[in-house]
Amino acid sequence: MKEIIQKDFEIFLGPEILEKLSEILINKEYSKIFVLMDSNTHKQCWPILSPYLVNYETIVIPAGESNKTLQYAEFIWEKFQNSFADRKAVLLNLGGGVICDLGGFCAATYKRGIDFINIPTSLLAMVDASIGGKLGLDFKSVKNSIGLFQHPKYILINPFFLKTLPQEEIRNGLAEVCKHALIDDQSLFQKLAKKQEHDWENAGALIFQSLKIKATIVKKDPHEKGLRKGLNFGHTIGHAIESYSLTKDKHPLKHGEAIAIGMICEAYLSNHLLGLSKNDLKEISQYFMQRFPKYAEKLSYNLLEDYLKNDKKNDAGQINFTLLKKIGKTKLDMHCSEELIQASLEFYSQL
Ligand SMILES: NC(=O)c1ccc[n+]([C@@H]2O[C@H](COP(=O)([O-])OP(=O)(O)OC[C@H]3O[C@@H](n4cnc5c(N)ncnc54)[C@H](O)[C@@H]3O)[C@@H](O)[C@H]2O)c1
Structure with a gap:
C-alpha cells in the first residue's frame, strides 16, 4: 500500500485500503458511521465497500453536478440530526468529486465539524477533488460559490473502483x-x-504519481x-x-x-x-x-x-x-x- 502522511490528512492507495478503513473505524471509536454516495456509486461501489463495515447508516443522493446544492446539504444534515449524530460521528464519502465536495462540506459544518473520510471512485476525484480540502456546493447556478477549506482525515484510494467508471469520465x-x-x-x-x-x-503507480503532485503543492500552500x-x-x-x-x-x-x-x-x-x-x-x-x-x-x-x-x-x-x-x-x-x-x-x- 502506498501512503502520504501529512499533518492534516493521510492518503493510502491500494487494494488494502478497505481493510485499512475497518482498522481506522475500530481505532477511532466513532459514535456513528454515515456513508454518503450517489445513485451510481451506490449501485457500483457500495457492494465492494459494504462487507468491510458494521453499524452504519447510508445516505444516497441522485448522481450529477446538479445535485451539489443547498437542498441536498439540508437533506444530509437532516439525516445526521434525525439519527442524533454527535461530534464523534464520521462521514464516509464514497463517490466522485460531487460526493467529496458536498459530503465534506456537510461534515465540516455539522456541529462545527465532524470527521470525514474520502473514498474517491472517479479518476478525477482520486487525483484531484478528494485532496486539498476545498469543500462546497453550487449556489444559484454559480459553481462552488459556498464552501470552506477543511481536510478529510483520510483519503483512501482503490483504483479497482474505476472498473465501472464510464470512458468519458475516465x-x-x-x-x-x-x-x-x-x-x-x-x-x-x-x-x-x-x-x-x-x-x-491497475494503474495505481500512475495515479499515485499524479496525486502526489497535488498533495505536495497543497501542503506548501x-x-x-x-x-x-x-x-x-x-x-x-x-x-x-x-x-x-x-x-x-x-x-x-x-x-x-x-x-x-x-x-x-x-x-x-x-x-x-x-x-x-x-x-x-x-x-x-x-x-x-x-x-x-x-x-x-x-x-x-x-x-x-x-x-x-x-x-x-x-x-x-x-x-x-x-x-x-x-x-x-x-x-x-x-x-x-x-x-x-x-x-x-x-x-x-x-x-
Ligand atoms: N474540491 C476540489 O478541489 C475539486 C477539484 C476538482 C473538481 N472538483 C469538483 O468535483 C466535481 C467533479 O467530479 P467528478 O468528475 O468525479 O464528478 P461526479 O462526482 O459527478 O462523478 C462523475 C460521474 O461518475 C459517476 N461515478 C463515480 N464513480 C463511479 C464508479 N466507480 N463507477 C461508476 N460510476 C461512477 C458518478 O455517479 C457521476 O455520474 C465537480 O463538482 C467539481 O467542482 C472539486
Missing part, C-alpha cells in the same frame, strides 16, 4: 492527471504520452495564496469555455474536455510569452487532440470575454494565468492581451 480525470504532469513532472508527461490508453484500474495557483494551468480559458458551453450547448462539454482545450490555448500563450518551445507546444496539442473530441463551436475572445473577466482568479481587474516555461515548470500570475487570447483560440480551431 477522460475527464485524464485532463487533470495530464495537467499535474505538465506543471510539475516532465517524465510523467512522457509516460502518459507514450500510451494512447491506460488500464486505469493550503489556502491558495501562491504556489497552489500552479494548479490553475489551463483553467482560465478552460473555465470560460466550460461556462460558455454550459449556457449554450444542449450537451455541454465536461470539465476535463474544456480544460483540455484550455491547456492547448494556454500552452500557445506560454510559447508566446515565456518561450515554451515549439516542440513542447506541439506535443501538448497532439496529446489532447488525439484523446479528446474537438469542440465544434468556433471560439473567440468576444464569446468568452464576460466569463474571462469574471474569473475568480483575476486580480486588480486583470485576467490571471498560470503558464508554462517548459513542460514541468510553471510561472504564476501572468497576464496577456485580448489579441493573444484570440490568437490562442484560433490556434486551437486550426488544429
Whole structure:
C-alpha cells in the first residue's frame, strides 16, 4: 500500500485500503458511521465497500453536478440530526468529486465539524477533488460559490473502483492527471504520452504519481495564496469555455474536455510569452487532440470575454494565468492581451 502522511490528512492507495478503513473505524471509536454516495456509486461501489463495515447508516443522493446544492446539504444534515449524530460521528464519502465536495462540506459544518473520510471512485476525484480540502456546493447556478477549506482525515484510494467508471469520465480525470504532469513532472508527461490508453484500474503507480503532485503543492500552500495557483494551468480559458458551453450547448462539454482545450490555448500563450518551445507546444496539442473530441463551436475572445473577466482568479481587474516555461515548470500570475487570447483560440480551431 502506498501512503502520504501529512499533518492534516493521510492518503493510502491500494487494494488494502478497505481493510485499512475497518482498522481506522475500530481505532477511532466513532459514535456513528454515515456513508454518503450517489445513485451510481451506490449501485457500483457500495457492494465492494459494504462487507468491510458494521453499524452504519447510508445516505444516497441522485448522481450529477446538479445535485451539489443547498437542498441536498439540508437533506444530509437532516439525516445526521434525525439519527442524533454527535461530534464523534464520521462521514464516509464514497463517490466522485460531487460526493467529496458536498459530503465534506456537510461534515465540516455539522456541529462545527465532524470527521470525514474520502473514498474517491472517479479518476478525477482520486487525483484531484478528494485532496486539498476545498469543500462546497453550487449556489444559484454559480459553481462552488459556498464552501470552506477543511481536510478529510483520510483519503483512501482503490483504483479497482474505476472498473465501472464510464470512458468519458475516465477522460475527464485524464485532463487533470495530464495537467499535474505538465506543471510539475516532465517524465510523467512522457509516460502518459507514450500510451494512447491506460488500464486505469491497475494503474495505481500512475495515479499515485499524479496525486502526489497535488498533495505536495497543497501542503506548501493550503489556502491558495501562491504556489497552489500552479494548479490553475489551463483553467482560465478552460473555465470560460466550460461556462460558455454550459449556457449554450444542449450537451455541454465536461470539465476535463474544456480544460483540455484550455491547456492547448494556454500552452500557445506560454510559447508566446515565456518561450515554451515549439516542440513542447506541439506535443501538448497532439496529446489532447488525439484523446479528446474537438469542440465544434468556433471560439473567440468576444464569446468568452464576460466569463474571462469574471474569473475568480483575476486580480486588480486583470485576467490571471498560470503558464508554462517548459513542460514541468510553471510561472504564476501572468497576464496577456485580448489579441493573444484570440490568437490562442484560433490556434486551437486550426488544429
Ligand atoms: N474540491 C476540489 O478541489 C475539486 C477539484 C476538482 C473538481 N472538483 C469538483 O468535483 C466535481 C467533479 O467530479 P467528478 O468528475 O468525479 O464528478 P461526479 O462526482 O459527478 O462523478 C462523475 C460521474 O461518475 C459517476 N461515478 C463515480 N464513480 C463511479 C464508479 N466507480 N463507477 C461508476 N460510476 C461512477 C458518478 O455517479 C457521476 O455520474 C465537480 O463538482 C467539481 O467542482 C472539486
